[in-house]
Amino acid sequence: MDLKKIGLCWLAALVTIPSQAKDMPLNLSQGVTDISGQVYDLHMTIFYICCIIGFIVFGAMFYSIVRHRKSRGVKPANFHESTKVEILWTAIPFMILIGMAIPATKTLIAMENSDDAELTIQVTGSQWKWHYKYFEHDLEFYSVLATPKKQIENKLAKGENYLLEVDRPLVIPTNTKVRFLMTSDDVIHSWWVPEFAVKKDANPGFINEAWTNVPKPGIYRGQCAELCGKDHGFMPVVVIAKEQAEFDAWLAEQVAKQQAREAEEQRLLAMQLSEQELMDLGKRTYDQFCSACHQPNGQGLPGMFPALAGSEMVTQDRQGHIDIVLHGKAGTAMAGYGKQLSLKELAAVVTYERNAWGNNTGELIQAADVQARKNAAD
Amino acid sequence: MSSNQQVAQPNHGKLAGRLVLVVVAMFGFGFALVPLYDVFCEITGLNGKTNDEAVQVVAIEADLQRQVRVQFMTRNAKGVSWPFESQLSTIQVNPGVMTQVEFIVENPTNKAVVAQAIPSVSPGLGAQYLRKLECFCFNQQPLQPGERKVMPMQFYIAPDMPKEIGTLTLAYTLYDITEHDNNSSAEVAMAK
Amino acid sequence: MSSVTDQTLDHDSHDHHHAPKGLMRWLLTTNHKDIGTLYLIFAFTMFLVGGAMAMVIRAELFQPGLQLVEPNFFNQMTTVHGLIMVFGAVMPAFTGLANWMIPMMIGAPDMALPRMNNWSFWILPFAFAILLASLFMEGGGPAFGWTFYAPLSTTYSNDSTALFVFAVHIMGISSIMGAINVIVTIVNLRAPGMTWMKLPLFVWTWLITAFLLIAVMPVLAGVVTMVLTDKYFGTSFFDAAGGGDPVMFQHIFWFFGHPEVYIMILPSFGIVSAIIPAFARKPLFGYASMVYATASIAGLSFIVWAHHMFTTGMPLFGELFFMYCTMLIAVPTGVKVFNWVATMWRGAMTFEVPMLFALAFVILFTIGGFSGLMLAITPVDFQYHDTYFVVAHFHYVLVSGAIFSIYAAAYYWLPKWTGYMFDEFLAKAHFWCSLISVNILFFPMHFLGLAGMPRRIPDYALQFADVNQIVSIGGFAFGLSQLIFLAVIVKAARGGEKAEAKPWEGAEGLEWTVPSPAPYHTFETPPVIK
Incomplete structure (x- = not known):
């Protein structure tokens, strides 16, 4: 029984995983925004530093396990302290941490600056849907999971965007600083779009804010991240980013539609x-x-x-x-x-x-x- | 078992007693965290809490060079059907200049109710620079059946607010506390 | 496993003709070894119960779609699984080890407060009976996660919350009594000559753990009390309508919760610090720095709580403060790992089962530490938070960390408890099966989290399907592997090769100076330590 076996089995287990999961990325997404790119870089930096430390520590450990074993007839040494070494391995990690903290602080400061936003959207979570309201525009709507119940109950084949599709996605303009004001009607929810590196809790009675600036048109999907009761797993977030002109047209159309709908309702009252x-x-x-x-x-x-x-x-x-x-x-x-x-x-x-x-x-x-x-x- | 009692020394009780005191103190500390948290929020602007009592009026110098955008957001809590709106959705103000805005609430039901507006400011850091001299959120608001109320809110932005903050959002969530507050609403009814 | 202590009783029964027999003996016992055994059996039972719930969770997550359970029941499973594993398995297991070993390690005849010791154990089964019974209530048991965030646990929960609060109170009282007992024992009952800096590290780490317990368990009691009064007595601690704040719940909870995390790992450090020197045949490297590192980890644990709540919306400087403090914890933790590696360095190692578990602990705990360091970085935490990356992180430190160290301890001291050597083949099978399956179970969870799978969801998007399947297979394998441990214990309790007083060549400490199995009463005359 030796540790080579652990290594082998473990490696085997790890190697088989990536090959089976073709569709799923195995790393954090780089996202589409400047901030999400910075976050990704930070993630990779810290990951590599951890890998290097791990390589040194585990390397020393495995070397010791192989070389310093009783079955090789070694006599144990008797040292049990060394002030010099101990100071060294307190100080070096400390330096490394400072090295990590500097870029982290920079990114954090950039993330927290939500000033000069051109568009404000009020995001309200409730059990189990999102509500979006465009500040200073006459437009608000709910965004609800669009996946049919039958797919969830395995009675129908599951679609491509199973559980990540909604009836009315949030639409935002590209290359515009958009500010989100989060709040909730009932319990705590958390609005998360991984591609934007935006995750913020929606607290009942309070507002929280986050922002993004999406350079690329596209459809971005996320989910509620904070346990919010029974259907926590069934309240996705879908954001569509459109070019400014396209967005303006969309907005005008939606506002007109909303007004028409209200007028139609009044007309149909009788x-x-x-x-x-x-x-x-x-x-x-x-x-x-x-x-x-x-x-x-x-x-x-x-x-x-x-x-x-x-x-x-x-x-x-x-x-x-x-x-x-x-x-x-x-x-x-x-x-x-x-x-x-x-x-x-x-x-x-x-x-x-x-x-x-x-x-x-x-x-x-x-x-x-x-x-x-x-x-x-x- | 008997031998256990023989070795048990009286000083065990003393030490254990002290530890129990620590436990009791920490239980109290858990509750002390509630007011401590409020103080903490006030200092740091955590969660965008604003002053819940009128600030003292002091002479301040207006900063006419700078403009701050203040957005007002009104929300109804669940189960609250009373229209509650801000007359303005956005206003540009100079720090240090007193500004009054008005909010309107209406009770369309045929019951007397008590409303309480809970304010929240974002970004949280800006909360402590938004100084309110008068606000309907300081008090519970009794509303008679059919009553429409125009509620003023007076504030100024402290000129020492960090330059990075160019937009402040002030949100009010209106709660129905009629049931929470039967006593005081009864008093209100009597006073009327 | 009752025969374990029957053995020890027989061995020494001539002293105890008056001791009650059968069930009454266990109900009324004030003997630290009996109580330690009770704690350990209870912890393992709860481990299996909580594990069964984990199997339900993994079975539901085996495929996308809802197959086996309703979302509401799924949430009850995640909640009660967490509560049972934290308060029912890991903590009582450590208390059991403390009961058995601390008096023997410091040369004391028993715990200082034996009757309280009896109480602190016997209220535990009631707490968990209440918690488990709540699952059968109308509307089910608690379904708001073991962290019971308000207002999900107040306004929006069902009436099982009252039972939940009551159960948590009892668990808390039990832990506090256990902690007081440990402190009084260590402070007052050390044998002559057992100075502070001669204490075995297991005793040191437990002493510090006990102080953490009495500092934070009352805060937990406070916060569950607030949940109870908010729900039933009209207070508004966490309700914005009445001037409260739901985010405050998280602050108070994590003020308890973060030290709690260290409560579940510090004794592990002590165990590993006993086992590695024993099998490397070399004294522990940097004993003093181990003590200081443990104390500073405990101290830091009080000022890092908000790193669990970066997404709640905190001012920038708050985020920076908690990020820096959290990163600092890596320093003393790193010192510990380096010390263990230095202890192995140029030793003469053998790889008996306790050593295997201890080595696996060092590696896997360190991996959990790395992901912890990654989580400390606030901007990236916004991406990791509440995903499977976090689930992977805390299971690495709690399962392949705390639980593996408990297994290491159990194998290390089992000969002392039963008087027999365990079946080495079975034990090694248990180790290898656990080691492989635990990694198949938890390592891919990192990938799920990075790819964006939130935690606590009963159903997921299709891209997560393959990895979830692997994870579930690992989960079932890990669950089954733990039954091997049951077989080892039962076999070792029944008999086998007689164990010597010191069955491990390089083991050090007073516990190895008494015969195996340890007599019912040990060190009635304190030993003298030179």
């Missing part, structure tokens, strides 16, 4: 949807936005998320029901969907909840009813 329409749309909306917690069968998760089937609020308190769907409930995981869903969808989902799973109230909620509650609050 419209009465049939029960069938409401229930169909309601089920689709429910499955997409509500079923993660309240479960597809409306039973909730006992002790965590309340059941809707047979719930007193759902079967009786009509106003309360609409209010809670619109605004959420403080001190619970229930988020407000007033900003995320259209009036039609809100009406449909409330109708669905009031009539599915044996909650046969027979009530139909129309967009105007929701609007009335919204007005009460607007």
Whole structure:
């Protein structure tokens, strides 16, 4: 039994790993921004320094293991201290550390300077989606995981960007300093895009900031990095960087669309949807936005998320029901969907909840009813 | 077992007692960290906490050469449906110049409520240079049914704010503390 | 394993006709060796329970998609796995070793406060019974990570939190009682002539660990109490609505948490510092600097806590301060590694199982130290933070660090405990299987983290699939390998080749002057140390 064996087995294990993982980079990404490049360089510098130290220390150790073994008939020496050596190997690492600290400090100072940003975006995390608001532009939207549930449940083949795709990505201009203000509606989340080397916690009640300046158009993907409850693994971040002109066009289009949508909603207020329409749309909306917690069968998760089937609020308190769907409930995981869903969808989902799973109230909620509650609050 | 008792010496109790005192002290220290943390935040601007009481008005020299951009952000906490907005979203100010801005909150419900705005400043380092003389966030704000309130906020930027800070964002999150605060809202109701 | 101490009891039972038999004996025992045994058995049991949870985690992560468990249950597994391994496996194992070995190493007849010793052990099973029972509550057990960040653990948790808080309180009280006992024993009960600078390093490192424990476990008790009152009694320590701050939770938690990390590694340093000289047949190099290095690591541990929270948003100078302090820890830690290598240098080494584990410790712990140094660099930490890189780092220092050192200690002192030599073939099989599988398990996690896989997720993007599969295979292999250890222990407890008083040629220390197995009572008359 000797240590050569360890070495061999271990090496074998390590060598097999890279060959099997063709798709995955084995190192930190260099990213696309100046800062992420600096971070990568820093990472490699420290890594090489560690390798050199490791080579010396483990080298001495293995040399000793091979040469200074009893089976070779050596007599043990008896030295057990040397002030000179001990001072030396305290001082040298100290010097090396100072050498590491200097570039690290420089990069850190560069990272923390978020001044002169041309665009500010408010990033709000909530269980389990991101909300983006363009400061000084009339545009805000939610960004939700787009991977179908069936892929997660292994009923459908998984797509290329499995779990890293959203319905509405954040769009930013290239070659522009963009500042992100992070906050949260409920628990702590962390907004992370590896290619930008930006990771910042979103703390409820407080704001935090980070910035980036992306030189290259492209699609950049990241994830929430701080455990935020059940679906922490299912709230990706997708950022699309566009050339300034393209971005401006996009922004104008989105603002116009958002206004058109709002106008359309107002126009459709008088419209009465049939029960069938409401229930169909309601089920689709429910499955997409509500079923993660309240479960597809409306039973909730006992002790965590309340059941809707047979719930007193759902079967009786009509106003309360609409209010809670619109605004959420403080001190619970229930988020407000007033900003995320259209009036039609809100009406449909409330109708669905009031009539599915044996909650046969027979009530139909129309967009105007929701609007009335919204007005009460607007 | 009997032999254990024989060797047990009285000074064990004394030392153990002292260690228990250390334990009790450290338990207290854990709670003492709460006020210590606030002090720490105030000094360093950690988490962008601002002064929660009005600062003393002192004569300061305005720095008219320099302009600082101040952004205002308003947010509603979960479950809060009252419209809450800043009249201005951005303002350019000279350090040392007193500025007043206004925030508007409305209670559209038919219940009396109590609101509390929690401020946060970014970058955190700038927080201590944003000096507020008057702010609705210093107090809880009782809102009668249907009441619309214009709330002033008076501040100046300390001229000694580091040059690197050119933009300050002041965010307010509005919380519903009606239930937290039944007593004081009852008092308010009585006072009315 | 009960036969272990049955053996020692038989050996010495003529002194103890009055001692209760059977279960009552174990319930009422105040003997440090009995209690040490209880702690060790308990720790290994918890290690297997926590390990079973790790198997659930690795099984779910074997493939992308959700196959076996719901995300909520997955989070409960990661949470309880962490809590059990930290408070149920590593810490009690060290306390068990301290109970067995410290009195024998300093020539004391027993621990100074034997009845408290009994209590500090017997409340532990209740703490973990409560914690495990909470998994069966409606809505499941704690699912907010072992770090229980507010407000996930306050406003957004279910009612198992109350049980969690209660369990953590009991664990804390147990640790504090154990620590007080260790300090009083070492300060008051050293044999005549056992001066401070003659103490074996295991005793020194444990003394310093015990001081860390009494300094920070009460802070943990404080912070869980705040979680409890925030959740149930309307306080707002961590709730912005009431003027609190969720980031403050992290500051207080990590003020406990970072010293806690060293609580789990300092005794390892002591163990390795006993074993390497024994098998290199050469005195430990730089004994005094080892003591000073341990003390300075402990001291530094109080001013580095915020390096766990660089992404929470800290002012620049705060980030710089915590980065520099954290980097400084590399200096005393480096001194220790250099000293171990210098101890081997020009020795006459043999490679019995305790030495194998100690050597693996030195290498793998150092690898964990390197990744720790990388994590200390704030700008790069923004990339590593909360990814599998961190998971790889702390498992290198805790599994191939702390746990390997505990195995080294167990093999080193097993002949003293049972009176028999263990089965060397099985033990070596345990070592090699563990060594290979632990690296297949944790080394690729570095790559996952660098490639961008966040920790604590039950499902992942497709590019992480291959490496996760390798990691899971390593995990299952490592889990199975630990059963070999169970076989070694059971076999050694039943019998085998009789062990001499000093079964290892180069071993030094008072514990080897008493017969193997160690009699029920040792050093009733203190030995005199020249």
